Each structure stands twice: as structure tokens, then as C-alpha cells.
Amino acid sequence: MTGPNRRQVMAAGAAAVPLTLLAGPPGHGTPARWRFFTRREAEVVVEATARLVPGPRDDPAEAGHPGAREADVVRYLDVLLSSVDFAPERVHAGGPWSDRAGGRVNHAARFVPLTAVRRIAWERRLGGWRTRYRTGLALLDRLAGGFTAAPASTKDTVLASEAARPFVDLLFEHTIEGMYGNPEYGGNRDLVGWRDIGFPGDSQPTGYSPAEVERSDGPDRVEPSPIVADFTAFLDNPPEQVAAALRRLRR
Amino acid sequence: MARRAIVVGSGAGGSIAAMVLAEAGWDVVVLEKGPDLTTGPTGRGPVGTEFSNDELKSRFRHFNAPDPLVHPQTFRASDDQPVSHVGMVSALPQVVGGGTVHWDAKTPRFWDLDFAALSANGPQPDADVRDWPFDYAALAPFYDEVEALLGVQGDADALSGATKRHAPRGGPFPLPPGPQQRASLVTAAGARAIGLHPSPIPAAINSRPHDHRPACVNCGFCAGYGCPSDARGSALSPLRRALRTGRVELVPDTMVTRVVMRGRRAGGVEWTRTTPDGPRTGRRSADLVVLAASATETVRLALLSGLPDASGMIGRRLMLHSILDLWGVFPGERLHAHKGRSATQFVEDFNDPAFPGAGDYARMHGLPYLRGGMVELGLGSDPVHEGQSYRRHLRELRPDKPFGADFKRLMRASLLRDRFTRVAMVGTDLPYLRNTVTLDPQVKDVHGLPVSRITYATGRHESLALEFYLPWLAWILLESGAEVVTRTAATTHVPDSIHVLGGMHLGDDPKTSVCDPYGRVHGTDNLIVADGSVAVTSGGHNPTLTLMAVALRSLRHIA
Numbered sequence: 001m002t003g004p005n006r007r008q009v010m011a012a013g014a015a016a017v018p019l020t021l022l023a024g025p026p027g028h029g030t031p032a033r034w035r036f037f038t039r040r041e042a043e044v045v046v047e048a049t050a051r052l053v054p055g056p057r058d059d060p061a062e063a064g065h066p067g068a069r070e071a072d073v074v075r076y077l078d079v080l081l082s083s084v085d086f087a088p089e090r091v092h093a094g095g096p097w098s099d100r101a102g103g104r105v106n107h108a109a110r111f112v113p114l115t116a117v118r119r120i121a122w123e124r125r126l127g128g129w130r131t132r133y134r135t136g137l138a139l140l141d142r143l144a145g146g147f148t149a150a151p152a153s154t155k156d157t158v159l160a161s162e163a164a165r166p167f168v169d170l171l172f173e174h175t176i177e178g179m180y181g182n183p184e185y186g187g188n189r190d191l192v193g194w195r196d197i198g199f200p201g202d203s204q205p206t207g208y209s210p211a212e213v214e215r216s217d218g219p220d221r222v223e224p225s226p227i228v229a230d231f232t233a234f235l236d237n238p239p240e241q242v243a244a245a246l247r248r249l250r251r
Numbered sequence: 252m253a254r255r256a257i258v259v260g261s262g263a264g265g266s267i268a269a270m271v272l273a274e275a276g277w278d279v280v281v282l283e284k285g286p287d288l289t290t291g292p293t294g295r296g297p298v299g300t301e302f303s304n305d306e307l308k309s310r311f312r313h314f315n316a317p318d319p320l321v322h323p324q325t326f327r328a329s330d331d332q333p334v335s336h337v338g339m340v341s342a343l344p345q346v347v348g349g350g351t352v353h354w355d356a357k358t359p360r361f362w363d364l365d366f367a368a369l370s371a372n373g374p375q376p377d378a379d380v381r382d383w384p385f386d387y388a389a390l391a392p393f394y395d396e397v398e399a400l401l402g403v404q405g406d407a408d409a410l411s412g413a414t415k416r417h418a419p420r421g422g423p424f425p426l427p428p429g430p431q432q433r434a435s436l437v438t439a440a441g442a443r444a445i446g447l448h449p450s451p452i453p454a455a456i457n458s459r460p461h462d463h464r465p466a467c468v469n470c471g472f473c474a475g476y477g478c479p480s481d482a483r484g485s486a487l488s489p490l491r492r493a494l495r496t497g498r499v500e501l502v503p504d505t506m507v508t509r510v511v512m513r514g515r516r517a518g519g520v521e522w523t524r525t526t527p528d529g530p531r532t533g534r535r536s537a538d539l540v541v542l543a544a545s546a547t548e549t550v551r552l553a554l555l556s557g558l559p560d561a562s563g564m565i566g567r568r569l570m571l572h573s574i575l576d577l578w579g580v581f582p583g584e585r586l587h588a589h590k591g592r593s594a595t596q597f598v599e600d601f602n603d604p605a606f607p608g609a610g611d612y613a614r615m616h617g618l619p620y621l622r623g624g625m626v627e628l629g630l631g632s633d634p635v636h637e638g639q640s641y642r643r644h645l646r647e648l649r650p651d652k653p654f655g656a657d658f659k660r661l662m663r664a665s666l667l668r669d670r671f672t673r674v675a676m677v678g679t680d681l682p683y684l685r686n687t688v689t690l691d692p693q694v695k696d697v698h699g700l701p702v703s704r705i706t707y708a709t710g711r712h713e714s715l716a717l718e719f720y721l722p723w724l725a726w727i728l729l730e731s732g733a734e735v736v737t738r739t740a741a742t743t744h745v746p747d748s749i750h751v752l753g754g755m756h757l758g759d760d761p762k763t764s765v766c767d768p769y770g771r772v773h774g775t776d777n778l779i780v781a782d783g784s785v786a787v788t789s790g791g792h793n794p795t796l797t798l799m800a801v802a803l804r805s806l807r808h809i810a
Contacts, residue, residue, distance in 0.1 A: 052654040061656040065663075092314045095303035096479035112301045112314075115286045115504050117525035117697055121318035156652050169642075172654060176638035180662075181307040197662045198669065199589070199634050202304030204479045207468025210430035213591040217433075222582040222664045227657040230648050231641075231666060235580055238737040242577070245722040246736060249729065 035082035036130065041137045042074055044147045048140055049073045049175045051155050052168075058152075066192035068175055076178030076187030081130055084122050088113035091122055093184040100191075102206035108184045129170070136167030253278045253498065256539040257520055259507045259552065260284070262349015263795050264782035264802040265543030266486035267397075269493035271803065272539070275810035279499045280535060281490070282522055284544070285317070285345035287503040288477065292347065292487055293494045295463045302352070302477025306633045309476045315344040315353045321697035324547065325704045326745050330685065337694055340705040341571050341746045343545045347503055350545065350749070351485035354795060355474035355593035356455040358403050359625055360394055361790035361797045362417035362602060363387035365679075368788045372604055372620050375712050378681040379568055383787040384759050384768035385804075387418065393800040393807075399425050401455035401484030402462055403796075411448035413603045429458035429467060432591035434672035435629030438579070439596040441731030442628065445723075449628060452597040455484030455796075462488060473593035474630070483592075489799075508532075508700060510540055510556040510778065517778040523698050530698065539777045539809070542755075543802070546784035547703045550688040550754040555700060559774030564765050565755060569686040569705065570789035572624070572750040573678035573713040577724040578671060579733030585669045588631025594675075596628040598727075601676060601720050602791040612719045618712055622679045623720040624791025628727070630673040637668040644739075672733075674724050677750070679791040681712050688754050707746055750794055755784035757801075770805035781805055 034042050046069060050058040055067030068074075083090040092112045099106040114122060143158040144150040150158070159168050178187030180194065182202065188194060194201045222228060237243070256272045258265045261283040273279045290299030308314040319338040322345065326336040343350040364371045366383040374380050405424035428451035431439075439449035456467045467482035478485070493499045509521040511534070519536035542549045550566045558565065600606055601623030613621035641661040645653035665671070691704035709717075728736045758764020761773035770785055772778045781802040783794055790797060 053658060054655055059656045062659060065659060067659065091312060092301070092308045093303065093305055095301040095305075095477070096299065097303055108303055108305065112288070115525070116527050117321050117504070118286070118313075118318055119527075120525065120697060121313070121320040124320045156655070159654065160650070160652055172642050173639060176642060177307055177311065177635055180634040180638055182305045184305075185307060194634070196659070197634060197665060202472070203468075203470045203590075204304050204472075205468065207470040208590040210469070213430040213432055213469045214436060215433065217585050217587060219583055220585050222666065222670060223660075225657075225660050225664075227648070227660050228664045228666070231644065231661060231664075232580070232582065232735060234644065234648060235578075235666065235737045235739075236735045239740045241718070241721060242725070242736070242738055245725050249722055249726055 034078050035085060036078050037074070041133070042078065044137045044140055045074045045077055047148045047155065048159060048171060051152070051159055052172050052175050053179055065196050068179060070189065071179050071187050071193050072189040073175050073178035073187050076181070076185055077174055079186035080174065081126060081133060084114070084119065084126055086111070089119065089122065090185065093182060097204035098182070098184070098202055100201065101203045103204070108182065132167055132170055136164070136171065139164060139167060254538045255280070255536070256541060257282065257535055257537040258541040258543060259520065260349060260543040260545065260782065261347045261486065261490055261501065262343070262543060262545065262782070263351050263486050263799050265349065265541065266490035266493065267799050267802040268541040268543055268779070268781045268806050269499055270489040271806035271810045273493045273496040273498045277498065277539070277810065279493065280537070281499060281501045282505045282507050282520070283347050283501065283503045284506040285347065285503065287347040287501070288314070288352070289347060289487065292491050292501070294491070297464050297481035298487055298491070300477060300479060300481065302479050304470055304472040304476070304479065306635050309472070310633065310636060315346055315477055317342050317345040322702070323694060323696065324702050325691045325694050327704065327706050328708050328744060330706060334691070334704065336743070336745045340547070341749050341751055342547070343749060343751060347501065348486045348490070350795060351487075352477045353475055356483050356485070357627065357793040358398065358401065358453045358455045358796040359597070359599070359792040360418040361387070361792055364417055364604070365788050365790040366390070375619060375681055377683060377711060379684050380681060381758065381787050384757050390800050390804060391421065393803045394796065395421060397796060397799045397803060400488050402426055402457050402464070403453050403455050403484070404428050404451070404458040405453035406451045409450035411450060411599050413448070414599045424453060426458045426461060429456060429592060429595070430469060431595045432588060432629050434586040434588040434631060435594050435596040437586060438628040438672060438674055438727060438731045441727045441729070442598050444730045445726050447598045447600045447727070449596045449598045452595055452627065454592065454595070456592050457482045457484070467592055469591045471589040471591055506698065507544070507552060508555065508698065510542070510552065510558065512556065512558065512775070515774065515776045517775060525697065539779065541779045541781050543780070543782040545782055546751040546754050547688050547705065549780060549782055549784045551690065551703045553755065554690050558772060558778070560765070561761050561774055562763055562765060564763070566688040567684050568682035568753040568756055569688055569707060570680040570682055570752040570786065571707060571746045572680050572748040572789060573709055573717060574748045575676040575678055575717050575720060575724060576673055576738060577721070577728060578673050578737050579728035579731060580666050580735035580737065581670045581672070581732065582666065582734055586672050587669060588629060588672055589633070589669070593631070594627040594629040597625050598628065599625045601626060601723065602679070609719060613715065616715055618715060621712065621716050621719055622791060623716050624676050624678040626674055626676045626724065626727075628674050630675060632668045632671060634662070634668060637665070638662060640667050674727055676720055676724060677791055677793060678713060678716055680789045681710055682753055682788065683710050705746070750789070752783045752786035752789050752794055755780045756787045757785045758787070769808045770802070771809070779805060779809060
């Protein structure tokens, strides 16, 4: 079955389809098959999220720094939006640990079934999001006059526009989850999101030694850039109550 | 035939109630609204869990917390204002184990001043300050017992002089302190440099194997996360002791909707459960009913049940703690707060009304005294949460392109995670009659029942305490070497301390309190409250140890 057909089947009634037949996630290299997105929507998602969180192919400044494209954020989003169609639902990965930090078995590869009342909540939540993605992705396409083929500057203008803002806020929020969340949810492929920021990720069952917890890792000055300078200045200009306290202290 | 008890809620208070009743020979049914995320709490040895080092699940996907789309609450700032928020309002987790599955297990004791709040310090204008019906000394043996039960680590000698004076201990902590987080050591050094008295924070985390549970491995996913290894103490310890008697039935996914009253007697409860085939309802009878559903949910159940309320005080005096959170940014060093057991140091100096300057500042502003609260030193953050902060701020900083390479540069610079730490004061929240839990007249939960409506505003004493202690928190961070001391503007006024106290407070006099000194609802023979709702004052401390000690004292008396 191809993507759109599968989606239509799912829309027609998930219960009619043996879920186990659909549950196998395609690995890298196999043709992308989408549970929620149409093929066209998936292409727009790939290109839009690659502007939000660019990798080496998307922005020369990010050479050596994988982004949403490399982390397979589109897969994260497709799984998220269809998560209640899996059995068990792919909403909460299992515990107590993965096999990334000394565990022999990746318990997180198994998902915890939603209880009946939690399933009601997630069906409501996903219902709202699915509608927003359908209309939001169509809007990006319309505003850009065909999003995927538009030049990068047009894409950026569309993504920063007031008209697209409500949807782009949601898309960016979920893109951050797909970049820096645990990989069981479909994103952060090969842990590229964590590696790029030097975050070790889940550490159970090994954890850290007392020395690793307590010691100083030594001076490590932040790499200067205009945005880091601007953000530091922004932080250094806190709300008035805090600013007043600091003024008193520094006097 | 054994007497039968129903316990509503399996968290900090309910698990203690189940343990004491079962060990005294009662047959006990524990009805828990949320799911059981363990692999079965019976038996000994570490309990298997579905908790893990997973930020999405734990912080964004309502795994531990109630889901607002089926179990919302509502919030308004005062009686004459409309509801401004439908969702979570400082809600505790609703799962087997309750709030003790998400906590980082800080277990300080309240001070003698908290139990004798009125007689020690006098009244406060606007507030309903009262004494508890017992003093610190009466609760001390129960503190000892709960600390042993949970396996609390700490260093009794290192506690500040004020702490030793106001919360005297009979002996050392059951376990020695574990490794100290780098961010906590750095901020504690700052605190010490300005004359404060930091020490390891008492915490129910195994620094060595204890009670058939392993030592903590410092995984770093602590506050807000369930413990994957069971190294962190929780309500599961008393709950499992209860289950080992063979006289306890634990029923998850089941919400009690009404306490059935016959005159002065609670005859049992009605419950509902959502199943894939729709709702199921039922009734269970009992000789004793214990309410331990958390302050907001116990009040809600009391109101749904029409419990006797001669004092008119049910749902009043809600206390949520007044949290003062300040951030230190360290552009020259990575503090790696993602390693360790959350903030491991604290200061209690600001809990003391005799703290230099506090009294004068209070009187200058027309208040008799001022109290802050304990300060946790060295809290951290996680990357998805961090990323969402940059996403929001880039709208201001780069309106033409609030995303892209600049977002990624901020993530790598990590000024709000790896080169960052927080200090947070758990400020005393005085009891005010206007801060309440009532039933929302419009919003219903998934079962069609009215939800808790929280009406809450920070009081004058709390605002003044925040104002007085904010420079002290800033000073700690500056002395610690923070190059930037800051906090972003609040985006919401919805309380989120996740410390929930009051609404069913204890007292001798049925005309002025809801429960008697042992938690029995005035006007009833056999209805007991055993959670944070019985609190008379809030303390300037994480409250769970205290509410467990109070539940233990009550239930020992009753069972």
C-alpha cells in the first residue's frame, strides 16, 4: 500500500485494519511510507522543519551540525500524529531504560498501552493537531506558491509571517521535540540532536560516578556569536523587580 | 470478621493509611484514580517500573501527571473574576504512588514555628494564621519513623543552627548524603560566602542500598521524573508493606465520585472507571473511609459528597507555596546539572523570622513579621524544555527570522541548561480564607463531574517576602560566579508549585476547623482525611515528609 491509500484506510476506520500489519516502522533507505501525512505533506514538512532547524544541506553556517532533516523529524511528526493508531499506542515509551547506557535490552522500544481514559485524552489532542497540520501545511504551500520548490528566502518569509504563525509555533514546538527527545518516538535519529548540543541523553542503568557528578569540567567559554551576545544581553535585562534587586546589590 | 477500610488515593498519605490499617488487621481497599505504572508493587526487592530517562514522556506527554483534556481544573485569581485558565493548576500526579512518583524527594522537616504559627509569631493581617492542634515534639517520632521508612539521606551535624533549634532531631539521618551536584556545590559556596548556612538537603534517595532497593546512580533525571531504579524513596514503600500483609487490594484506574454518608457514618464510596467499552460504576461499603486524594481532589470529593461542614471551612485556606525562582548563567563553565540527584544543597536561613533585617522590613511595611522559606541550590533544566524557551524568545530577538541557525547556536551555547543553574525558595504561604477550592459551575471532567476550581492570589505577606529575599537569592548567584542573574517575565499567573496544602485543616474546635486533631472530619464517626489538605500552615519546606508523618500519627491513633 502506498502512503495516501494507507492514510485513507486509517481514516476510514483503524479498527478494520489489523494493526500489527501496519506497525512495522520502515528503516532508513526504504521508501518513506506515511501513516498520517500525504506524500506531498511529508515533503512540505521536511522542507519546512529544515528551515526551522537547519542542517548542513540547508544552511552553510550549519556545516557539521545535523538538523531536522538528518534527525528525521518528519518521521517523529508522522508517528506523533498517528500515535493512537499503533497497538500499543506510541505515546509513552516503556521503562526502565534503553540499551544506550549499559542496558542489555531496550525497554523503551516497547510502548506502554494507554489506559482507556488516557486514550480518550490523546484522541482529543491528536484530533486537534491533525486538523491544524492539514490546514497549516496547505497554508504554507499556498503562501509560498508551492513550498518545496520556493527559494529559501521565500520559505523563511512564509514561516515568519503572521498568517502562518499559529501553525508554525506548533510545528516548531514539535520539531524541537523530534530533535532533542528520546529516539524511540521516531526523531533524533542516530542521536544527532543530542550529539550536536553535547547532551548525553538517558544514562540509566549506568548513571554517573560521584566524581562525574561533583567535579568541575574546567573553563569552557561559550562560542561567541551575535545571537549569543544578543540573548545574553536579553537575559541581562530581567523584569524590573529582579533588575531593582541587582541594582541595589551592585551599589 | 475483619473490619473493612477504603482508602481513596495511593500517594503519600493514602499509602501510609493503608499500611497502618492493614498491619493493625483491617481489610483495606485502595482506590487509585490513575494507572499503576509499576510492574506490580507486591513482594520485595526493587519494583519494576515504566519510568525512564525520557523528557517527552515525563514532562510533555502527561505520563505521570493527570491529563488536562480528561481531568482539567480551573483557575481564577479572585471570587469576582472569571475563570482565566482551564487545565492543570499545580496538580499532583495521579498514578499509583501519587505525588511521590514525580518528586525529587526533598524531605526537610517543618519547624516548630510552623506548628505554633499563631502563638510563636502572632497574627498577620488578612491571613487566618492558626496553631496546629499538636506541636513539633508530638510529631517528631513520626518524622523519625517516616524518614526510616523512606530511607532519607542527610547530614544532621551540617544542618544550620536555626534548623537544629527549630527542628531538633533525636539522631542522625538513616543514610549519609550522596554525591553533591556540581551546580549545588558552586551555589552553596556562594551562599556560604555571604554568611548563609548551606548544607546537604535531606532527601529520600538511597545513598547506599536500603530496604531492598539499590543505591542511586545519579542518572540526572530526577525532579519531575519517575525513578527507573526504585533508588528513590516513595509511597511505594508503605504501600508495598501494606500489600505484603495480604489484606490489601489495590485498585488502579478507579475514581471515587462520592462518599456515601448515612448520618454521621460513612457507609462506603461510589466509584467510576473508564473502560474501552465505556464507563463502569459501582459502590463499595466499608467501616472506615480515608480520603487521601491530594488537597484539591479531596476537597472536590468532599463537596461532591456534601460532607458535613459546620465551620464552613471546607475548601478554604488553600496554600500552594510561594516559589521564588532565580537563574544564574555561567557562560564560562558547564555546570552539568544533568548529572546527579537534582539540587543537593539548601539553605534554611530565610525560614527564620529572626533573619537579619526581615523583621524591620516587615514592620516598615506594616506587617508584624516576615518569613521566606528554604532555598534549593543547583536546580537544572532539560533540552526540550530549553529549546522551547529559545523558540519563544527568538520571536522578540529575531522577529524577521525567529528560527534557523540562530536557534541551533543557542542550543549549542546552552545558556539555559548546561551553563546554567537555578536557585528556588519554597516560600511560606500563609493561609487566607479567600484562597479556595470550590466546584466549577461549568467545567466537567471526562465523567461529567464538576472539576476543582482553584481561586488563589498571592498575599501581601508573600509579596513582601519575595521582595525582601529576591536580592538575597541574586547575591547567592553573583557570589557563585554567575555572570548573568536573571529570570524571564512570568507568562502566566497560574500557580505551578505542585505543593498543595489546606482545605480540610485540623483543629480542636468543630466551629473553626474541618477535621479533628487526628484527621477525622468533624461531625462524622469514621471519615478520615490523611493528605496535605489537613495542613494548618504550609511551612517553608517541601511538604511531603510532613504530610506522611501527620498521616502516620492520625492512623496510628485510629487503627
